[in-house]
Amino acid sequence: MLDRLKSALSAYDPDDTYLVAVSGGMDSISLLHGLTQLGYHHLVVCHANHQLRGQESAEDADFVAELAERYHLSLDSVEMEVAAYAKAHSMSLETAGRALRYEYFDLCADEHGTQRMFLAHHADDQAETVLLNALRGAGLTGLAGMRMRHTLESGLTLIRPLLDVPRSEIETYARAHKLKWRTDSSNASRDFTRNRIRLEALPLLNDIMRRDVAPQLAQLARLSREDDDLLTQLTTKAEEGGVAVANGLISVPDLAKQPAPIQRRLILRWLRAHEVPEVGLKEVSTVLGLLKTAKLARVNLPGGLQVRRKARTLTIAKQ
């Protein structure tokens, strides 16, 4: 694991300051250990306590705090009201947890004056994500999975140096170094679907294919990422070349001239720019339906928004 970690980190100066997300589980504990072995000493250990497992959650937080002290690293931890937030916003615990976690990470970045954070996602996490996205009918962007380096809108760059490392290698490393970690008892329930993919579907698929399918899914992700990046560049070019998106209007004849993959990506950007909530392929298809028939002149979208076709132009506004 350490060799792979080192090569993934070649662009990151060990003397700089970085945030590290540490839940206390095997993956993040191994990442933290590996980073210190490689000479990264200006790390801020960030721990988000989701408070979903009572005493167990509190013990995780204590465990991470002690570890940070032992490593002589700064600690930043927070108690989040995930359950209440999920209820208030009619979200799953998983979605609410993620939203609050990323909000907290942004705060950490401001607080500690660094825009870079290490995360412990590994190759098996990636395989789960890619398979889940495939089963949800996602296009290329979903198949591309998690990226090794990804900058959020807030400016925070997430770095996943273990993304090509299988979980088994991390476990070997953790055991070899006699590391201690916490086991999250809710791992088997909080995100039911993802857990069943990990615990039931992937082992069956490995057995059927007579090999570990995770590297194959990771390869699919890598190829999808390359293809998607190129199509994204072409979309930007189309936008700059005259398909008016930025000013809030889209010219129907301009859009119609584009190939389907560019049309989809342009509309997706346009809807996102207008903050249509949870926009996906379904909403994009709905809007593209306006190009297919002269009969349809308006379609409704989530969030009380409506797209209208008028004088060969698409506009978006509140219903």
Place this chain on the structure above:
Amino acid sequence: MLDRLKSALSAYDPDDTYLVAVSGGMDSISLLHGLTQLGYHHLVVCHANHQLRGQESAEDADFVAELAERYHLSLDSVEMEVAAYAKAHSMSLETAGRALRYEYFDLCADEHGTQRMFLAHHADDQAETVLLNALRGAGLTGLAGMRMRHTLESGLTLIRPLLDVPRSEIETYARAHKLKWRTDSSNASRDFTRNRIRLEALPLLNDIMRRDVAPQLAQLARLSREDDDLLTQLTTKAEEGGVAVANGLISVPDLAKQPAPIQRRLILRWLRAHEVPEVGLKEVSTVLGLLKTAKLARVNLPGGLQVRRKARTLTIAKQ
């Protein structure tokens, strides 16, 4: 089923002549019935007897022959030596069967003076194909799955008008019309991997995702197809724009200028044009390795071929 079949056939004149591949199973029997219901009467029923199940195979052939007679349709059938061919070429029975079947279909096309053949592949077949390809690490082209209309190099166009129809709808149709069909007892063994995907993996995934994942995988196939088609067009453009491929050489600086998705597709075409056997992503990556390091000057490929980098040019030749 019939409505969907009709709409998928809108471009095909019922008075023209078409081949129909009929194994005798539920799917092809339903397709044949549906076609005659929709007024297609100049059909040639093509049956390839793989002779892998002794008496049962012979009975299938008789069953299809009787059906063709009852429908007053021409019959073309052949007995293929699949097992011997597989052995002679060290292939799986599945691969050998497919190779011989397509060779036979080409002969049928010549014999009966039509370049169009209907096949009974449906949405669940498509889901199996897409999932299998994803698990094999295939890129976009594999994820695109089977196409509703696809012209082979021989000129024969395969048309799959049931590709969007779930198997359950076909079964409903077959039962409603009291159709009789043959059940292939080796379906559960001949292509072990594909059968386990159908009988074990897909039911588990449906259960985990709490929905039928086949339409989701079909959507993934559709999106991948659109994206792949655009990238294929761009590859052709790059080829026409100067990346010399046709004359057997590739200019390294020209190739290096292309984005990764175009590089991959150019090399794949080049290797296929030079008839590198069973060429895939692995071989493409091997060749692209020549661009990454000055140390490597030649790589070996299957079929005793070798690619060399010399004077900033890639050439391919026998070792």
